[in-house]
Amino acid sequence: MDDREQGLVSIIAISYNHAPFIREALDSVFAQTYQHIELIIVDDASTDQSAAVIQSCIAGKNIQFIRNTANEGNCRSFNKALRLSKGRYIIDFALDDLMYPERVAKQVTLLEQCGNNGVCFTNVDIINTESKIIKQHYPALHHKLHKDFIPQGNVFEALLSRYYINPVSMMFKREVIEALNGYDESLAYEDFDFWIRSSRLFSYVYLPEVLSAKRIVPNSLSGLFYQQRQQHMFQSTLKVCKKAWWLCETEEEKKALVHRCRYEIKQALRYKYTSVVKEYAVILKAIDPLFYVYGIFISAAAYIWK
Incomplete structure (x- = not known):
């Protein structure tokens, strides 16, 4: 029986300038009650003491440690570790x-x-x-309402409409990431693309427990998303929306994509990424000319009135 059949879990831990938080993060991995785990760590050319902290924490342990000589980004760093992994289940874990x-x-x-x-x-x-x-990602709700509030199963349309899954919480089967050929390395971030492509192929299941903690850190990738001088982030979202257009199968899914595009147009207008706005307009026009006109009007109005 190989590792995958035995339920090996591969935790791929990515660090970039996370030195103050690494020891606590790794201790939380070492404290897992589930024992059949392999840990693969990638430091993405941190400019602080991250690599030294990692080496101190894993000394004497059978842990693979990759130290990038140049910053390669989350997607490429994850894929590098994924190729070395053997687990049946995968967790993408940030070391903050x-x-x-x-x-x-x-x-x-x-x-x-x-x-x-x-x-x-x-x-x-x-x-x-x-x-x-500070808070919980999903607010405390009555159990039945909580269950109904969180989409499960075929979540493609829900994920197009809004952000509702905290990526810190995810575990996925190896066949999911293999079906996607890993993360798209042309993107600045991985979450939205993973959700859209994987949800077209696989069902999602929600476990209504608090099992992880997401740290809010100034200047993190997520914290910088909707800010100026982040054009690669905006272009990555646009690229995923283009993929979603080809993956939509129903009118409801197309309407969800329209909703997403209108929201992204508003953000792009706010930060003056006009070339991105024009490309979103092409997607809207391809879906329906009425959506195109309405989407541009509402998004522009929202920007002006802000």
């Missing part, structure tokens, strides 16, 4: 975040029980740089 002790065990159990699901996600604590909990 945390996982709670039962996380891996509970997600593996759920994915093994639900054979048709490829991705499992959970609720998440949002913490600050001092590891204090």
Whole structure:
């Protein structure tokens, strides 16, 4: 029986200038109650003491450590580690975040029980740089309402419409990422593209527990998303929306894409990325000329009135 059949979990941990948080993050991995784990760490040419902290934390342990000589970005760094991994299940883990002790065990159990699901996600604590909990990703709700509030199964349309999954919480089966040929290395970030492409092929399942913590760090990739001088981020989102256009199968999904494009147009106008706005307009026009006119009018009006 090989590692995949035994339920090996590959945790691919990416670090870029995470030195103050690395020891706590790695300790949270070492504290997992599930024992059949391989850990592969990539430091993406950090300019702080991240590499030294990592080496100190893993000394004497059987852990693969890749130290990039130049900054390659999350997508390429993840794919490099993925090619070395052997796990049946994969977690993409940033070394400024945390996982709670039962996380891996509970997600593996759920994915093994639900054979048709490829991705499992959970609720998440949002913490600050001092590891204090600020809030939860999903607010506390009555259990039934909570379950109904979180889309599961075929979530393609829901993921097009809005951001609702915290990527920190995800575990996915190896066949999911293999079907996608890894992350798209032309993109500045991976989450939206992974969701759109994988949800067209695999079902998602929600585990209503808080099993991880997402740290809010100034100048992080997510924190910089909607800011000036971040053109690559805007272009990456546009590229995913173009992929989504080809993947839409129903009128409801096309309407969800229209909603997404209108939102992204508003953001691009706000930060004066006019070339991106024009390309979104092409997508809207391809769906329906009425959506095109309405989308541009509403987005421009929202920008002017802001």
